[in-house]
Amino acid sequence: YVFVDGTTLCATPGHRETAELLAEAVREGREPFLLGGSGVSGAFALTFGCGERNVYLLADRVITST
Numbered sequence: 350y351v352f353v354d355g356t357t358l359c360a361t362p363g364h365r366e367t368a369e370l371l372a373e374a375v376r377e378g379r380e381p382f383l384l385g386g387s388g389v390s391g392a393f394a395l396t397f398g399c400g401e402r403n404v405y406l407l408a409d410r411v412i413t414s415t
Contacts, residue, residue: 356413356414357413357414358411358412358413359410359411359412359413364406364407367404367405367406370399370402370404371397371399371404374399374400374402374404377400379399379400379402380399381397381398381399381404382397382398383395383396383397383398384396384397384398384403386411389407391409392407392408392409393407393408393409393410393411394406394407395407395408395411
């Protein structure tokens with residue numbers, strides 16, 4: 350995922366539905382923003398706000414860069 354401010358997020362394993370929801374939000378001008386995250390049993394749970402909708406992502410690895 351690449352966000353408007355240039356931040357890149359790589360999460361594995363990927364989840365197609367989540368990727369499509371985030372891409373749709375960007376196309377429609379609803380910039381996703383990180384609401385929060387936590388570690389869950391060795392994985393990471395991230396919650397993004399996209400306008401009126403929240404998108405949840407669960408990944409084994411998360412790599413970010415700005």
